[in-house]
Amino acid sequence: MKKWFYTSVLVSVVCPALAQSTRLQGVIRDRSNGEPLPGATIAAGVHKTTTKADGRFSVLADSLPVPVIISMIGYRPDTILVRDASQSLAVSLIAQSGMMSDVVVTGTMKAVSKMASPVPVEVYTPQFFRRNPTPSIFDALQQVNGVRPQLNCNICNTGDIHINGLEGPYTMVLIDGMPIVSSLSSVYGLSGIPNSLVERIEVVKGPASSLYGSEAIGGLINVITKNPLKAPLVAVDVSGTTWGEYNVDAAVKFKPGRKVTSLLGVNYFNFTNRVDKNDDGFTDVTLQNRISLFNKYSFQRKEGRAANIAVRYVYEDRWGGDMRWTKFFRGGDSLYAESIYTSRVEVIGNYQLPVKEKLLFSYSFNRHTQRSVYGTTAFNANQKVGFGQLTWDKTLGAHDLLAGAVLRYTYYDDNTVATEDSLANRNKPERTALPGILVQDEIKLDTRSNLLLGARWDYHPVHGHIFTPRAAWKYSATPNDVIRVNAGTGFRVVNLFTEDHAALTGARKVVVDGELKPERSYNVNVNYVKKMAVGSGWVNVDASVWYTYFTNRILPSYKPDTIEYHNLTGYSVSQGASVNVEFAFTNSLRGHIGATWQDVIIANKDSLGVKTRTQQILTEKWSGNWSLSYTLPRAGWVIDYTGNIYGPMGLPLTSDKDPRPDRSPVWSIQNIQLTKKLGHGMEIYGGIKNLLNWTPAKNVPFLIARANDPFDKRPDVDNPYNLTFDPNYVYAPNQGMRGFLGFRLTMN
Known part of the structure; x- marks a missing residue:
């Protein structure tokens, strides 16, 4: 008898709650340029989610109206009172005092925020390189200050990457932190890295041999x-x-x-x-x-x-x-x-x-x-x-x-x-x-x-x-x-x-x-x-x-x-x-x-x-x-x-x-x-x-x-x-x- 009593109470409480829950959908963008913001946090009461690569999200809300809090590192948080779930939300966040607090790994071999790193690391995203689209990373790096793709031959167009005026052999190129592009491949290995697979490129200018060994004598580029x-x-x-x-x-x-x-x-x-x-x-x-x-x-x-x-x-x-x-x-x-x-x-x-x-x-x-x-x-x-x-x-x-x-x-x-x-x-x-x-x-x-x-x-x-x-x-x-x-x-x-x-x-x-x-x-x-x-x-x-x-x-x-x-x-x-x-x-x-x-x-x-x-x-x-x-x-x-x-x-x-x-x-x-x-x-x-x-x-x-x-x-x-x-x-x-x-x- 007690079992039936507790079950009835549980159903009477849970079912109305489920009946009132609804799903909110929308997209989060950067107010300055309209670009979608992946990884932003959306909180509707006890329910939370993060935006996808295109800035879109979908989150449950137990009842309406509900305050929705949107936050992201490097941006001012925003709160919106949602009364109607029938329309998609479109929210634009304002950067606080600069770009996102990028996470970098190249300077110390540890994942730390860019501002916290004791080693200066420059970070470039695919959105940066899309302003001048190129078929290879070798060509894309011309957009980085102090970095110049240098052609070495008028006939076969071989090239290397100069950092702060130093020739290509002084630059170590890493893929996911591994010294992949070096020595023999320093001439021809840079052209075959698909841009569609790049999450970001980190650049360190100056010797890094204490972490990465030979060839990191003038700087390094980590894809x-x-x-x-x-x-x-x-x-x-x-x-x-x-x-x-x-x-x-x-x-x-x-x-x-x-x-x-x-x-x-x-x-x-x-x-x-x-x-x-x-x-x-x-x-x-x-x-x-x-x-x-x-x-x-x-x-x-x-x-x-x-x-x-x-x-x-x-x-x-x-x-x-x-x-x-x-x-x-x-x-x-x-x-x-x-x-x-x-x-x-x-x-x-x-x-x-x-x-x-x-x-x-x-x-x-x-x-x-x-x-x-x-x-x-x-x-x-x-x-x-x-x-x-x-x-x-x-x-x-x-x-x-x-x-x-x-x-x-x-x-x-x-x-x-x-x-x-x-x-x-x-x-x-x-x-x-x-x-x-x-x-x-x-x-x-x-x-x-x-x-x-x-x-x-x-x-x-x-x-x-x-x-x-x-x-x-x-x-x-x-x-x-x-x-x-x-x-x-x-x-x-x-x-x-x-x-x-x-x-x-x-x-x-x-x-x-x-x-x-x-x-x-x-x-x-x-x-x-x-x-x-x-x-x-x-x-x-x-x-x-x-x-x-x-x-x-x-x-x-x-x-x-x-x-x-x-x-x-x-x-x-x-x-x-x-x-x-x-x-x-x-x-x-x-x-x-x-x-x-x-x-x-x-x-x-x-x-x-x-x-x-x-x-x-x-x-x-x-x-x-x-x-x-x-x-x-x-x-x-x-x-x-x-x-x-x-x-x-x-x-x-x-x-x-x-x-x-x-x-x-x-x-x-x-x-x-x-x-x-x-x-x-x-x-x-x-x-x-x-x-x-x-x-x-x-x-x-x-x-x-x-x-x-x-x-x-x-x-x-x-x-x-x-x-x-x-x-x-x-x-x-x-x-x-x-x-x-x-x-x-x-x-x-």
Whole structure:
């Protein structure tokens, strides 16, 4: 009888409550630009939810009217009294004093808010890069202040990433924190990362070898891929240009198991249109056919422990050269071209051990195969890199500790003297095991300041023990005023034939003067961040000054018939200052303006002991970039205007009589884009790239030296300037004005 009584009471209480419950739906956006805000928290009484990738939400309410509280880090919370659930809610949040408080991991290997990090880290989202859409991350990085994608060849358009004036080999590129793109792949590996899978890109300027080891000597770029749990169900981006470039980016999320979520991405880029607008008989832009596949799995585990694994495959066929060239002429001396086949496999993952302590094992493996010819010079190389890292993360009072053990194994083989055993007259692949340990302690000194101390020890089988310490101090004068001072060291072991394209092309002979020692760097960086609320919007100012001192630096000396490589007997210095200003206003205007001044000098002694100071070639003294966006929320239109400007830089000539300028002019590439949001996750975009139609061929007699005699068969015929064939006089893209059109679809 009692059982029936209690059941009746429970039903009489619960049923009316259920009868009164209703579901509220809506979308949350940024008031300054109308962009959806994923991850915002919606609370309707006791019920809570978060917005999806498109800013939409659905939440229960026990009764009406009900106060709905909307909140998000970096934005002013808002409360709305909802009386009627029949209409969808549309809420616009106002940024408090800047952008969202981004979470960064690159500076300390720990997830911390950007403002709390003692190491200055710049964060860029896909929305930032969409203001000037590009088919690869290599091209997209031109929008980052102080970072410049540098083309190294007029024919095959190989490139690397310069940070603060330092060449590509000084920049380490990570994918999800793993050193994937390096050495052999530093030239060709950056183009095959699908943009649709990128969650954000973190940039650290200055040495980071105390955490990441060799190659992180000038800075690093960490490409963070999307978490499959938070990714859209489907994302598609298709675009084309009037030059005949076609790009397809697609990603789909699915669940192969109850506790497994997968994200599959495909990128295909095709450009097969032969263009020669400067009339030198050679292609202005390299022809490419590239496909990249990416598949990432995330596993749900007890207590939220991490477990992820990703696989990526890239294949690319690229060539540039004589407009009449076909693959029949590959490797011959009839028609000149540079043809490269690249095949690359990567595995990246991490696994948090099922123990009480926070132990994370991260690992990666990549295999890079390259089959290439530069005229008649064949360069065939194979590289395999395995990487494993176990870190222990522990907080003890005011100390936030990180310790780890690292092992990196590299197998490298090619058909050059780099892997040749001259005594035994046989090939001898390089096999290098590089173990290391690292330790880091972030000490909370008081409520306003933190001190970070770190060090790493590596053992190289040829160069022995390598020690790289660092220190960082952060002081928060106010929550919106932060000062950071960083000091650290870096090192790099060099392989010329995998890093310097000039060692493989042209007719110059390569000369290596003695055994090359590892390069070392010593850096000091001061950073200041100011966030301000201005009227109906906000302004962020991020300014830095830096000084980096190099010893044993290896630089090429260009002579008429040789390229000589050797360690400097002196030193090299990279110093400069940069400032980024980011802003947004409720009148739908937002954007950023950046400027960098840098001075990269080389101080060396000649054979007579005379010291000389010269400016590093292919390095601009100053540069600037900008992006301005204006949104018409009601009409669904967005206008983006982006651009870069660069100061003069020294250029490599082939002889004292070379008629080409030894310095580049001031040059600028500017773009405009119009985007129409169609609703239901669809949008179309289009515009014009290189509005000024600027190319380096203007006001220059020729770009490629002796293009009429690429194999130097007739060096004394029609050669008044005593030149030899050389395609390395390049500092900017040869592509002029072009239109583009694209379509995006996002489904959640």
